[in-house]
Amino acid sequence: MTGLLAAYQALVAASELKPDADQAQAAAKLADVQQQLEAVPPRGSTLWRFLGKKPDPVRGLYLWGGVGRGKSMLMDLFFDNVQVNRKRRAHFHEFMLDIHARLKVEREKEKGDPIPPVVAALADEARLLCFDEMVVNNMADAAIMSRLFAGLFDAGVTIITTSNRHPDDLYKDGLNRQLFLPFIDLVKQRLDVMALDGPTDYRRDRLGHARTWLVPNGPEATKELSETFFRLTDYPPEDRAHVPSADIDVGTGRTMHVPKALKGVAVFSFKRLCAEARGAADYLAIARRFHSVIIVGIPVLGPAQPQRSRPLCDAD
16 A cells, blocks of 8 residues: 555554544545546646547545644645646645736736636646635635636646635625635535544644743743643654754745744744744745744733834734
8 A cells, every 4th residue: 555545554553643533534535536646647648649638637625624633734645645747735825825916917918817827827737736724814815716716627627625614614704705605616516525623633632731821931931832842743852952943935035944843843932933024925934834833032012112023923
């Protein structure tokens, strides 16, 4: 056995993951999608010419459930193991920012409807699109999603997405939501909708009874935060001097240094994360890479705090 399912079972066998029936069922479903995708011959192969048409698209998956259930972990395993040449993974908010930038370029060409050329370009770049955290919270996204995704499905793109919400709850109570309802119907028609919403929140389970806000700053708070970090990462406390750092890509040729980074957990000082010049790209890069962020050295915030620190921290 190879691929996602073998990787998942190996993690369970090594006690990196706890046995979880809901996760195992989702892993099996993703493994089935992987098998179907890998069975499709590469674009331009002789089999395509023999058949005289494109192979039928592989049906994707909408995986939803509460935080900490393992959705992103399974997405990681799927994306890392699926043998597809043209594939892309993105945080959904990041993806939609890219879509609006592409639409702007097409509108400036003044050659008609901007959506079809954007769809064509996306389908040419990837036959597998994987999204983390599908959520819709603004009218600009809601207005175009039905046509955008209908075009992607029709172009044969397979979509795998995670979300904290059932499709019926997307853009709930949003402005002019009736215009968004066709997208919900489209998701349920073209994707398998599967719940991963077991009783265990593994993030909270790992935290145990650890507090998430420690006051005041000092040796006791530092000690407790260190214990929380080691609990979240299973890292031996005796190796605390050797916790690895990381440099993550934030786009436009820039990287961000993360002083401590291990198993999806990052540690930043308040000064580095909130008092330095940061933008949406920085925080999106952190969200893509880490499921938990520990911030140390938060000062008392008030009128005396430098003005540039406060709004940047609010943006986080």
